[in-house]
Amino acid sequence: MSELSFRSVFLDEPLGDLAAEVDCVTLEGGSDASCGIIFGVNETGDPNENDQHFFFVKGNQYGMQTTEGGNDSSWAKSHRAVNGTAGSTNLLRVIRQGSEVRLYVNDILVDRFELSGLASGGVGFATSADENNAVVRIDNFRIWDLES
Secondary structure, three states, X not given: OOOOEEEEEEEXXXXXXXXXXXXXXXXEOHHHEEEEEEEEEEOOOOHHHOEEEEEEEEOOEEEEEEEEOXXXXXXXXXXXXXXXOOOOEEEEEEEEEOOEEXXXXXXXXXXXXXXXXOOOEEXXXXXXXXXXXXXXXXXXXXXXXXXX
């Protein structure tokens, strides 16, 4: 049985409307490794159980995992915008304005939806892997406060 390893770094300053982007590269671990942007982060005292949204790429898919009140919900979809080849860069961008969230992969809008809950909170980047041998590189992380 494999153990999920989740690591994150985030700005612990509540932001409402924001744009954030990051370059993610999976070097090893392929379909078992993911990387992306976390937002709406509200610390619970246990870093593995923070309330948050995690927009990620994993293999040839993009997805979203939401943790709120100790409950997880997630989904993933295949899209031509995601480059699942090992060593290839995927540029991820989240734009949250009010309750609307837009997700981009490599400058292509891949999803748009309304969010209820976790309307503000910290923002950062994260990696996750089902195996310990995954290697992911994060680069060029940027945040814009759209409320200013």
